[in-house]
Amino acid sequence: MILTEDRILEMLKEVKDPEIPVISLVDLGVITGIEINDGHVTVNMTPTFIGCPAMDYMKQDVVDVLSKNGIENHTVNLNLKTTWSSDLISEAGKKALKKFGLAPPPVHNNVIEDLDIIEHAECPNCDSINTTLKSPFGPTLCRSLHHCNNCGEAFESFKPI
Amino acid sequence: MYGGGQVFDSSSVNNELLKDEDPQKLAEFEARIERGEKIEPNDWMPKLYRKQLVRMIEQHGHSEIIGALPEGTWITRAPGFKRKLALMAKVQDEVGHAQLLYGAAETLGKSREQMIEDLITGKSKYSNIFNYPTFTWADSCFISWLVDAGAIVNQLANARGSYGPYCRALDRICAEESFHLKYGHHCVIHLATGTPKQREMMQEAVNRWWAPMMHFFGPSDKMSTHTQILTKWKVKMATNDECRQQFLDMYVPKIWELGLTIPDENLKKNKETGEWEFTEPDWEEFKRVINGDGPCNKERLAVRRTAEERGAWVRRALTAKTKGEEYVAPLA
DSSP states (O other): OOOOHHHHHHHHTTOBOSSOTTSBHHHHTOEEEEEEETTEEEEEEOOSSTTOTTHHHHHHHHHHHHHHTTOOSEEEEEOOSSOOOGGGSOHHHHHHHHHHTEEOOOOOTTOOOOGGGGGOOOOTTTOOSOEEEEESOOSSTTEEEEEETTTOOEEEEEOOO | OOOSGGGOOGGGOOGGGGTTSOHHHHHHHHHHHHTTOOBOTTSOOOHHHHHHHHHHHHHHHHHHHHHHHHHHTTTTTOSSHHHHHHHHHHHHHHHHHHHHHHHHHHTTTOOHHHHHHHHHTTOSOOOGGGGSOOOSHHHHHHIIIIIHHHHHHHHHHHTTSSBHHHHHHHHHHHHHHHHHHHHHHHHHHHHHTSOHHHHHHHHHHHHHHHHHHHHTTOSOTTTOOOOHHHHHTTSSOSOHHHHHHHHHHHHHHHHHHTTOOOSOTTOEEOTTTOOEEOOOOOHHHHHHHHTTOSSSHHHHHHHHHHHHHHTHHHHHHHHOOOTTOOOOOOOO
16 A cells, blocks of 8 residues: 555544544644655654653554554654644544534634633533633643633633633 | 541431421432432422531542642652642642542531631531551552542442532543553553562552551441432432442452552452441441541641631631732733
8 A cells, every 4th residue: 555644644544632632733734744655654753842752652652553554664753853732633623522522723824912811711511602711721831721601611722822 | 538428427417307397399309319410509399418428528628739739749749840749739629629629528507617617617527538648659659549549439439419500510520530640650660660669669559558547438327317308309319338349349450450458358259249348447437537636637727727817817818808909810
C-alpha cells in the first residue's frame, strides 16, 4: 500500500487525547506535520501547552499506532517551533468537545484584542450565552470554568489561544 | 480522584423531611427517575433529595481539595523533572475537579463560600484516607494509582445516578482519572521492578495504606441502614461492599502481579461465590479518624484554613467595584 499523508492522518485519528477521550490528536490540531521520505515517516506533534505532561504518553500512543499499522520506519518529533492554537481544532473536534460537555473555543484568527474573550462561553448543555466565568483556570491550563445562568450547568470551556 | 459516596453517613437521612412533600409531585419525580431521566437544577425535587445530593457532591469536592494535599507536598521532591511535571498537573486536575463539583453542588442552592466554611470548621467531611501521612514517594505513588482506582470505581457508579449536572461532571472527571491511573500505575511499576531498596519502599507503602484503602469504601453494608430511598432515587448507585469487591477484583491481581504482598493473610477470592474474603478492617479506627482524631486531620484542615486566610485579600480585590479598575480575567 502506498503511504500518503492522508492515510497516516486517518490512522492517527485512533489516538485520543488522554484526558478527553472523545477527541483525536488529529482533530485537536496536535499533529502539526507529516513527512514521508523514501518510506520513512516523520510525525510532528505540538502540545497545546509547552509544559503538557501528557506529551510523552501521546507520543507513545502515536508510535504504537504507527507500529500496529506496519510502519516500523518512523520518527515522532516534538515540534516546539510552531505554537498550537485553538483555531487548529477541527469542526468535527469542536462538535465532539461540545457533546462531551466542554464549550469549544471561538475562532479568533490569532487576533485576540480583548482578554475578556474568555468570559464569553456558550453553554454546551443548553446553548445559552447567558453564562458567567467562574475561574479562568480549570483542571488543566487549557480550560476555564463557567456557570450557565439559564440551565444551571457548571461547565468547562476550552480557552481561545 | 478522590471521593464519592464513601464518606456518606446514612444516619443523616431524615425521612421526616418527606412528610410535607406534595404526593403528586413526588410521584412524578420518582416516575421520571424510574424512566431513567435526569433531574436538572430547575426541576422540582424533594427537599431530602436536594439535601442528600448537596451533602454528597460537596463532600466529594472537599475530598478532591484535601486529597491534593498529601500528594501536593511531593511535587518539590518528585524524582526527576518528568514526574514533577506530571504530578503538578495531576494535583491541578484534582483541584479543578473540586471546582467542578462545587459548581455542581451550587446548582442545588448551597454557596461555595458556605461549603468552604463548613470544610474548614470541620462540619463537612471528606474522604477519610487523606487523614494519613505520606512518608515517602512510594506513598504518593500508592495514592496516584490505587486511591484513584478506588475513586474511579465509586465515581463510575455515581455517574449513572439521577442528578444531571453531577453525572455530567463525573463523566469528564472519570476521563481524567483514567489518565491519572495510568500515571500512578507507571510510578508503582517503576518502584516495584526497581532496586531492592525501591521495592522495599513500595512494599512498605502498601503495608501502610492497605487498611485505609479498605476503609475507603465505607463501613460494611451490614452496618449501614436507611439507604433504600437513596437507592430508589438513584443518589447512591452501588453499596459500599459492592464497590469494595469490585476494587479488590480489579486490583488485587495487579498488585500481586508486581511481586508485592498485601498485609492480610485472609485475603483470597472464594471460587464458589466469586467474592473476595478478607479480614474486616478496624471500623472503630475508621470512626475515630473520621470524627477528627486521625494522624493528619488537624494538619490538613490547618493547611486549608491558612490558604483561605492568605487568599482573602485576593477575593476582596476581585469583588471590589472600584470605578475603572474592574477585574480583567487573565487569558492563560
